[in-house]
Amino acid sequence: xxxxxxxxxxxxxxxxxxxxxxxxxxxxxxxxxxxxxxxxxxxxxxxxxxxxxxxxxxxxxxxxxxxxxxxxxxxxxxxxxxxxxxxxxxxxxxxxxxxxxxxxxxxxxxxxxxxxxxxxxxxxxxxxxxxxxxxxxxxxxxxxxxxxxxxxxxxxxxxxxxxxxxxxxxxxxxxxxxxxxxxxxxxxxxxxxxxxxxxxxxxxxxxxxxxxxxxxxxxxxxxxxxxxxxxxxxxxxxxxxxxxxxxxxxxxxxxxxxxxxxxxxxxxxxxxxxxxxxxxxxxxxxxxxxxxxxxxxxxxxxxxxxxxxxxxxxxxxxxxxxxxxxxxxxxxxxxxxxxxxxxxxxxxxxxxxxxxxxxxxxxxxxxxxxxxxxxxxxxxxxxxxxxxxxxxxxxxxxxxxxxxxxxxxxxxxxxxx
Amino acid sequence: xxxxxxxxxxxxxxxxxxxxxxxxxxxxxxxxxxxxxxxxxxxxxxxxxxxxxxxxxxxxxxxxxxxxxxxxxxxxxxxxxxxxxxxxxxxxxxxxxxxxxxxxxxxxxxxxxxxxxxxxxxxxxxxxxxxxxxxxxxxxxxxxxxxxxxxxxxxxxxxxxxxxxxxxxxxxxxxxxxxxxxxxxxxxxxxxxxxxxxxxxxxxxxxxxxxxxxxxxxxxxxxxxxxxxxxxxxxxxxxxxxxxxxxxxxxxxxxxxxxxxxxxxxxxxxxxxxxxxxxxxxxxxxxxxxxxxxx
Numbered sequence: 001x002x003x004x005x006x007x008x009x010x011x012x013x014x015x016x017x018x019x020x021x022x023x024x025x026x027x028x029x030x031x032x033x034x035x036x037x038x039x040x041x042x043x044x045x046x047x048x049x050x051x052x053x054x055x056x057x058x059x060x061x062x063x064x065x066x067x068x069x070x071x072x073x074x075x076x077x078x079x080x081x082x083x084x085x086x087x088x089x090x091x092x093x094x095x096x097x098x099x100x101x102x103x104x105x106x107x108x109x110x111x112x113x114x115x116x117x118x119x120x121x122x123x124x125x126x127x128x129x130x131x132x133x134x135x136x137x138x139x140x141x142x143x144x145x146x147x148x149x150x151x152x153x154x155x156x157x158x159x160x161x162x163x164x165x166x167x168x169x170x171x172x173x174x175x176x177x178x179x180x181x182x183x184x185x186x187x188x189x190x191x192x193x194x195x196x197x198x199x200x201x202x203x204x205x206x207x208x209x210x211x212x213x214x215x216x217x218x219x220x221x222x223x224x225x226x227x228x229x230x231x232x233x234x235x236x237x238x239x240x241x242x243x244x245x246x247x248x249x250x251x252x253x254x255x256x257x258x259x260x261x262x263x264x265x266x267x268x269x270x271x272x273x274x275x276x277x278x279x280x281x282x283x284x285x286x287x288x289x290x291x292x293x294x295x296x297x298x299x300x301x302x303x304x305x306x307x308x309x310x311x312x313x314x315x316x317x318x319x320x321x322x323x324x325x326x327x328x329x330x331x332x333x334x335x336x337x338x339x340x341x342x343x344x345x346x347x348x349x350x351x352x353x354x355x356x357x358x359x360x361x362x363x364x365x366x367x368x369x370x371x372x373x374x375x376x377x378x379x380x381x382x383x384x385x386x387x388x389x390x391x392x393x394x395x396x397x398x399x400x401x402x403x404x405x406x407x408x409x410x411x412x413x414x415x416x417x
Numbered sequence: 418x419x420x421x422x423x424x425x426x427x428x429x430x431x432x433x434x435x436x437x438x439x440x441x442x443x444x445x446x447x448x449x450x451x452x453x454x455x456x457x458x459x460x461x462x463x464x465x466x467x468x469x470x471x472x473x474x475x476x477x478x479x480x481x482x483x484x485x486x487x488x489x490x491x492x493x494x495x496x497x498x499x500x501x502x503x504x505x506x507x508x509x510x511x512x513x514x515x516x517x518x519x520x521x522x523x524x525x526x527x528x529x530x531x532x533x534x535x536x537x538x539x540x541x542x543x544x545x546x547x548x549x550x551x552x553x554x555x556x557x558x559x560x561x562x563x564x565x566x567x568x569x570x571x572x573x574x575x576x577x578x579x580x581x582x583x584x585x586x587x588x589x590x591x592x593x594x595x596x597x598x599x600x601x602x603x604x605x606x607x608x609x610x611x612x613x614x615x616x617x618x619x620x621x622x623x624x625x626x627x628x629x630x631x632x633x634x635x636x637x638x639x640x641x642x643x644x645x646x647x648x649x650x651x652x653x654x655x656x657x658x659x660x661x662x663x664x665x666x667x668x669x670x671x672x673x674x675x676x677x678x679x680x681x682x683x684x685x686x687x688x689x690x691x692x693x694x695x696x697x698x699x700x701x702x703x704x705x706x707x708x709x710x711x712x
Contacts, residue, residue: 065675072678090678191658241547241567243659244575252549379677383482390660395572408481 031057037333071096076310092126093375097134098307128373137341139303142368149285170237184237186259188245189392192385205292217409220402228398243393286357300368462684473685494644505591530589538653572662598632638701
């Protein structure tokens with residue numbers, strides 16, 4: 001009897017949303033300034049169109065699994081998902097996402113706006129750059145090189161243009177400032193995403209490549225090993241324990257004024273000017289990444305928005321997506337601290353006045369490189385990160401680490417074939 | 418046929434059915450929440466690509482990461498269990514005697530156990546931070562060179578750190594169970610031992626320990642099962658790092674399932690862990706049964 005009652009209650013509950021005539025969209029978003037911007041946009045959108053948006057926020061670590069489980073079960077629980085660009089190949093290969101070009105055509109557009117940064121829109125295509133469009137770029141992050149302008153001037157160092165400059169400057173600053181607990185450089189080498197993100201710009205500048213044209217891993221090339229040797233050498237000027245650092249520790253060292261240089265993401269820029277957190281207000285300069293044998297390239301890390309194939313409201317979802325990525329709406333998101341993905345906004349006088357790093361950010365973004373576009377990236381990044389972290393914690397020599405990483409990555413690639 | 422006869426027939430039939438009706442909800446819940454997922458995960462573990470096979474299980478033996486994670490799990494479990502047991506027993510014996518303020522000590526000792534593991538791990542992560550953490554800060558004040566003490570960033574210290582945090586958090590539980598065991602021991606055997614003139618060590622060895630054995634076995638069983646599936650503290654403290662130095666089997670299973678989308682392989686590994694946990698538990702339970710039979 002009780003069970004029966006329960007069933008009746010449950011079925012009546014599940015019918016409820018269908019009965020209501022009010023249109024609703026559900027969005028899975030990254031908690032933080034990204035979701036905050038979306039929430040503000042959603043309020044405006046509801047005022048204009050009457051469509052209500054439910055925004056479910058998740059921290060970075062949970063967002064991927066929430067989306068993956070939902071997309072795989074094809075429940076259609078989410079009408080829009082915010083995704084980090086390295087996840088895109090996985091979702092696109094599994095055909096989880098709605099192709100956007102037909103939806104754009106319905107609205108009288110041939111394709112995405114030419115105002116989007118090329119490297120950002122290239123991430124939204126599957127295959128990379130050339131294929132069909134499955135997402136639009138919402139937040140235009142790419143790495144920047146941060147350095148302490150005041151210390152560089154004090155010790156008459158020129159702005160670091162190459163990795164050799166970086167090493168020399170780190171040595172000078174650490175030796176001359178040793179009394180104040182200053183470290184020349186700070187990086188993060190915790191296994192996984194952290195170590196890989198801080199290593200890739202060095203690896204690319206040393207002309208390392210993760211895969212050859214046939215898709216075989218080549219991280220243990222002489223260039224790759226030299227790059228890791230260089231990273232470990234830089235580690236001598238990094239605070240002890242950096243082999244377990246993530247972004248928070250790196251940020252803390254910069255804010256406390258205990259490190260002179262680092263690679264980091266634009267999200268930290270505004271924190272340096274916050275007097276309640278920062279001891280380095282106005283002292284940090286933002287630049288593009290140093291060069292090596294090849295011109296410096298940043299890792300790109302854009303937040304994209306896509307429509308799951310299982311969504312039952314694709315037209316409404318597309319309408320919101322296009323609206324939220326217009327220059328006007330994206331500018332509001334940019335004012336909230338999210339780097340845009342539109343050229344016009346990087347040149348917008350009001351924004352440039354508020355975010356002086358924009359010119360450097362735009363140069364960095366336009367010349368940036370994506371992580372290898374493979375649906376197995378999560379697994380490859382995990383293994384690669386483990387060996388990078390091992391080399392940095394002294395458990396393995398750089399050559400051994402790269403050889404073992406290569407062998408393990410090869411296993412993953414073979415399993416995928 | 419008289420009406421009353423038919424009625425009593427129906428009544429007795431209802432009587433026979435009643436127990437089944439009463440257990441049905443419990444069975445239904447069990448079927449839905451345990452047995453169905455278990456069977457489903459077996460089928461998942463036997464799926465390789467589009468077909469069926471034992472590929473996920475054979476892959477385990479050539480997977481260095483899996484084998485290393487297994488070793489880490491056992492190193493962690495054995496070390497933590499030993500420390501927790503010895504400390505817990507010592508504390509229980511101490512606070513079972515009539516020392517002053519024992520109520521206060523008993524209550525204070527339970528605090529770590531009441532914290533959610535994730536919260537405890539976050540607190541420890543801050544304490545252990547090599548540059549800004551309170552532990553290195555204090556050590557520096559008393560003149561210790563903290564440069565090599567990078568805690569969670571050095572492969573050996575990271576393992577010691579995660580073990581220490583587990584010991585800190587779960588020794589109180591061992592203590593609590595053993596204290597309850599001690600208090601359940603009657604006075605008579607002690608009086609007899611006293612009359613026989615046995616030393617304190619002999620009393621402990623031949624009276625306390627045998628009578629405490631059931632409690633010891635229960636607490637060891639519960640802690641072993643918990644330690645083998647440890648996840649939250651390590652996930653927060655080191656996320657398995659540096660490198661792979663503290664990756665345990667649960668973390669690796671989690672990664673395979675929710676990061677690499679390889680549910681088949683994750684299910685296969687879970688079954689290996691389940692089998693090992695079962696073997697160890699059966700061993701404990703057997704010991705326990707022998708024990709209760711003797712007493």
